[in-house]
Amino acid sequence: MWAASCLASCCAACACEACRSVVGGISRRSARIAYCGLFALSLILSWILREVAAPLMEKIPWINHFHRTPDREWFETDAVLRVSLGNFVFFTILAIIMMGIKNQKDPRDRIHHGGWTAKIVCWFFVVFLMFFVPNSLVSFYEGISKFGSGLFLLVQVVLLLDFVHGWNDNWVNRDEQFWYMALLIVSLVCYLATFSFSGLLFYWFTPSGQDCSLNMFFIVMTLILGVIFAIVALHPKINGSLLPASVISVYCTYLCYSGLSSEPREYECNGLHHHAKAVSTGSMTLGLLTTILSVVYSAVRAGSSTSLLSPPSSPREGLRQKPLLAFDKMEAGGEEEDGKKEAARPVSYSYSFFHLIFSLASMYSAMLLTGWSTSVGESGKLVDVGWPSVWVRIVTGWATSALYIWSLVAPALFPDREF
Secondary structure, three states: HHHEEEEEHHHHHHHHHHHHHHHHHOOOOOOOHHHHHHHHHHHHHHHHHHHHOOOOOOOOOOEEEEEEEHHHHHHHHHHHHHHHHHHHHHHHHHHHHHHOOOOOOOOOOHHHHHOOHHHHHHHHHHHHHHHHOHHHHHHHEEEEEHHHHHHHHHHHHHHHHHHHHHHHHHHHOOHHHHHHHHHHHHHHHHHHHHHHHHHHHHHHHOOOOOHHHHHHHHHHHHHHHHHHHHHOOOOOOOOOHHHHHHHHHHHHHHHHHHHHHHHOOOOOOOOOOOOOOOOHHHHHHHHHHHHHHHHHHHHHHHOOOOOOOOOOOOOOOOOOOOOOOOOOOOOOOOOOOOOOOOOEEEOOOOHHHHHHHHHHHHHHHHHHHHHOOOOOHHHHHHOOOHHHHHHHHHHHHHHHHHHHHHHHHHHHHHHOOOO
């Protein structure tokens, strides 16, 4: 046991030094990339511990499940939650430290961009410390993670709306026949994909001989919403376009598929995975990589935005007038370290909000890896499988629909306000 502990310590030290070297080199060009790398490392660590940490955690006396002996799956879930809690604490502390930074002459700007050896050591220490906290605290964190994950998904929806509106505005502002034709073609392709994909959903998730009214309701509702998007966007009193409506329709259809495919493997209406008793290592790896890329992309995009939580002195030039919300573009080269002592230059994005998004992303990733519940069983061994995952995806699709429709009708209902 002593030899194993020493070996684990040596491996951790080597890994920490390697990460320090890699992240240190990247941070000279972009701190955001380095934080993304650290976050991705935490997800990989969570997955590894979920697979191999149970035999070790069973020997830790203070990790127990209240008054009953926990099973192996409980330890796997608990390991993921404790790593996620450490990640959450680390990024939340950074978010608090970075509050109120207005320009790059603030001493805390150097903390955000540099000091990677100290930050990685602190991150490792905080994560390690979480394995000594009581179970009640971990259970409480698990509860609030469901709420935090919902906030993170809401941020993803806002990002998507900003992207599609920006895409449409960019092509329309070119005011050329070619780009108008491109708008029409892309819109038609998206709607064709929506209806074709919906047909596959009917085939996969409403098998004959089964009462699959719930799945039928989800699919039909998604189709109805897609038609409503087009009707509202093309209404003469609405300043809308078919491109955003079609893209949102595809996205809502994807969310419907994602939710239905997360149904338990033993559910008779899940024809896609019916009778599938196991998942291959390749599928698990692909699912984890997809999760990492999705979470990291959303976190860095949202965290780099200045519209939701702008530093008081940050310039907001070129803000696009479009429905609902808009995110300012990141300043080119805003993070590059040139070593010059210049006049107080405003920061290009809110450092505090950037770290806050990673805190929410930590909660979301923990829910994905634990199936949104400690009742793991067979589904808990898979990534993002179970009824909580189903409803999170479906409700996210409905929230996306509501926000998109609101982004269209709000300017018409309140013409005196800017959106």
